Amino acid sequence: MRVKICGFTDPGQARAAARLGVHALGFVCVPGTPRYVDAARLREIAAALPPFTFKVGVFVNASIKTLRAAIEAGGLQAVQLHGEESPESCARLARTLPGILRIKALRVRGAADLTKIAPYTDAVEAVLLDAWHPTQAGGTGQTLDWQALQGFRPALPWLLSGGLRPANLAKALEILAPDAVDLSSGVENGVPGQKDLSKITQILRIASSPFAIERDCGE
Numbered sequence: 001m002r003v004k005i006c007g008f009t010d011p012g013q014a015r016a017a018a019r020l021g022v023h024a025l026g027f028v029c030v031p032g033t034p035r036y037v038d039a040a041r042l043r044e045i046a047a048a049l050p051p052f053t054f055k056v057g058v059f060v061n062a063s064i065k066t067l068r069a070a071i072e073a074g075g076l077q078a079v080q081l082h083g084e085e086s087p088e089s090c091a092r093l094a095r096t097l098p099g100i101l102r103i104k105a106l107r108v109r110g111a112a113d114l115t116k117i118a119p120y121t122d123a124v125e126a127v128l129l130d131a132w133h134p135t136q137a138g139g140t141g142q143t144l145d146w147q148a149l150q151g152f153r154p155a156l157p158w159l160l161s162g163g164l165r166p167a168n169l170a171k172a173l174e175i176l177a178p179d180a181v182d183l184s185s186g187v188e189n190g191v192p193g194q195k196d197l198s199k200i201t202q203i204l205r206i207a208s209s210p211f212a213i214e215r216d217c218g219e
């Protein structure tokens with residue numbers, strides 16, 4: 001099970017997470033949100049990371065100019081799109097941003113929302129299912145209804161996100177079979193953007209062997 005951790009703001013914490021074996025690191029490039037990193041900070045974090053670290057920028061309805069600036073500053077390999085980006089605009093990014101993987105994030109309130117995924121099948125490389133929230137585009141700590149997603153097998157790779165933490169990851173992986181998991185607030189110490197390396201270590205352990213781990217990761 002691949003693990004993506006999102007919302008790093010500190011170069012030292014990002015480097016430590018990469019060294020622990022986190023597969024992909026995410027950086028929130030959305031001004032006005034609590035984990036926002038601007039281009040200068042993104043550059044600083046990227047410079048602190050070991051070679052070959054997979055870096056993902058997180059955006060909401062960003063312009064091509066904004067995407068390009070962040071890709072350049074952070075040496076990003078992928079963009080994760082949390083706004084109302086249409087399948088057509090995602091498909092166009094293959095030409096405007098060649099070589100950059102596209103992940104479309106969809107906020108899911110119920111099984112009916114899953115019908116939104118099919119139009120993205122040929123437009124992005126992966127979808128990320130996040131929890132629905134009336135005002136926040138991500139990082140909410142809210143979980144999806146995992147039972148309602150049981151048997152979910154989209155035509156493209158998918159990441160499970162939304163409210164995952166050491167105490168519930170094994171349970172989520174008992175019910176669902178995503179290609180990767182994505183976490184943010186569940187591996188923080190209560191302050192947005194401040195990651196807790198011991199929680200990240202627990203997550204990596206659970207993700208590598210979810211059914212062998214006793215659920216002793218109480219909150």
Ligand SMILES: O=C(O)c1ccccc1NCC(=O)[C@H](O)[C@H](O)COP(=O)(O)O
Pocket residue numbers: 005006007026028030033034035058059060082130137138139140141142161162163164182183184185186
């Ligand atoms: O994390 C944010 O602050 C954020 C803000 C705006 C758009 C997206 C954002 N996060 C995207 C992520 O990939 C998070 O990891 C995902 O929403 C899950 O967050 P959490 O429920 O806290 O694990």
